[in-house]
Amino acid sequence: MVNNSVPLLVATGLCKSFGGIKAVYEANIEVNKGSITGLIGPNGAGKTTLFNLLSNFIRPDKGRVIFDGEPIQHLQSYQIAQQGLVRTFQVARTLSRLSVLDNMLLAAQKQTGENFWQVQLQPHIVAKEEKQLQERAMVLLESVGLAKKAYDYAGSLSGGQRKLLEMGRALMTNPKLILLDEPAAGVNPRLIDDICDRIVAWNRQEGMTFLIIEHNMDVIMSLCDRVWVLAEGQNLADGPPAQIQTNQKVLEAYLGK
């Protein structure tokens, strides 16, 4: 069983302004190890900016981020990813002139094949590793419903399929924590249930922790152990989904008062 009370990610007092706009102001968030945590809030609440701050795609004006017991805000995004914290983008970023499968393989880290001398001296190990990576990539593509597209250009995918590919790419790195920015947006409704089932399986079987921004409340309510609510860049509430769903302040924020 997962221990839901050990924090994996703790961010405190995060602030980021763009010109005069306080996109995120003194925001806190906590994600427990083994949990599926939700992040919700009206459009423009600062959710994506908060993801950018957590993964250091944007530097905070102020605040602290602790991941797996270590401060990470001084690290570059790629170093944070190497520590096991990866994120997907609200608008998927895939390499359209590569195949779907190559997009997956490129995401894999620490391949022996990246080291010139290893390739020269131990070609059999490199070949074996490549085969294992290909197998993992195909299993993951299967699970996000893209196996049949493995050899198509990523550029030929729909917006929703690109989001699925991005999720697959994130999983290739075998991360401890995945930040998903609106995974269901633009995805064929028939696939959404599948994706949810997958997220639960990765969580329960592989012990992966998730932080998910999503507007689809069914997705949030069915998946999440705990939900954080942002409004106008600030924390509005946090708690179990059933409590959040009936929280008066949250309802008002969504209705725009």
Ligand SMILES: Nc1ncnc2c1ncn2[C@@H]1O[C@H](COP(=O)(O)OP(=O)(O)O)[C@@H](O)[C@H]1O
């Ligand atoms: N790069 C940027 N430059 C200027 N303003 C930005 C930038 N990114 C976000 N914002 C502003 O910050 C606020 C929060 O945006 P965002 O984090 O995208 O919200 P959400 O993801 O909750 O919809 C919005 O007012 C948005 O216009």
Ligand SMILES: [Mg+2]
């Ligand atoms: Mg957003």
